Amino acid sequence: DQQVKQNSPSLSVQEGRISILNCDYTNSMFDYFLWYKKYPAEGPTFLISISSIKDKNEDGRFTVFLNKSAKHLSLHIVPSQPGDSAVYFCAAFWGTNAGGTSYGKLTFGQGTILTVHP
């Protein structure tokens, strides 16, 4: 049962244009949504996150949008650069909090390979 889905295995974009990566989820209990970026032969690195109570979060060229009614989030990269070429993973976090201690885990999507052409 795939609770987090990235339905596009790959995306190709010209340098300077916008990249839009999409993610759908099924569990309405998720508290946070995160995007990770992964280069070949390296571990994933955190990119940006959004709380389930927000609908937008922006950090430089990266903006994440959350549509809770549609259970959909997207990552916008503007402008896209060749160095952005990587695999992008969407992830969702569901945790419980007791006395400041979080008990939870991340569930990842399948990933989308982004290629930005010069």
Place this chain on the structure above:
Amino acid sequence: DVKVTQSSRYLVKRTGEKVFLECVQDMDHENMFWYRQDPGLGLRLIYFSYDVKMKEKGDIPEGYSVSREKKERFSLILESASTNQTSMYLCASSRQGTLSGELFFGEGSRLTVL
């Protein structure tokens, strides 16, 4: 600079061998995780630990076990490796109380089982 270190970047093992994957973090994080990454399947959680000597099954624990004897070290054990365990294994850690779930990952260990 925060660091999660996985002991082996590349391993080749034979079917039936016992395999140890070691992970060490220097951030004094309470939470540690083992994921595997496979094409088209993304990252799937194998096991995680919230404290020393404590472990919880993830989504795909079959065929694996873990050990957390010290806070900074989390080991993944394949008791009898099989070809379907050929994969990229990723260790991660996070701080207790991180409500956003942000994880710090190691560089990965690519295991090939022949």
